[in-house]
Amino acid sequence: MLGRICNAGILVGTCLLLFAPAWATSRGTTSQGESFVIGGTADDERSAMRQDRKKFNLWVQTGASAGSAPPDIDVRISTRTGQTVLETRMNGPWLFVNLGLGEYFVAVSAAGITQQRGTIIHRGDHTEMVFFFDSPQASPGAPGGAGAPR
Secondary structure (H helix, E strand, O other): OOOHHHHHHHHHHHHHHHHHHHHHHHEEEEOOOOOEEEEEOOOHHHHHHHHHHHHOEEEEEEEHHHOOOOOOEEEEEEEOOEEEEEEEOOOOEEEOOOOOOEEEEEEEEOOOEEEEEEEEEEOOOEEEEEEEEEOOOOOOOOOOOOOOOO
């Protein structure tokens, strides 16, 4: 009996080690019922997100002039009429989100600075937005760097 418990424990532990990197990304649903994913901090996250990115029609990347994504980045996506579709804090430099067809404004805030851009989502679109902030940190996942999605 003890042997079976130990074997089960080893199996569960092995599964946790194998699949833990995928859990580092954050997934959720917008107020429109569409999916989003945030991550891209580690190499395995970036690889998995690159494979899935075409499932999303808006790709938001953050970075800094020093080459890294600053911490505590808040994102708010709203419709032309001001309805908030998504409001979240990013735990990595990439946010991939599905939005319904229409016009949107994306506001990204870090260290008290907010940048905002607009876009129109059409059927079949894959819109990419890159937001840069000043930060003394360095990270390989910065937009345009070795970790940028391609």
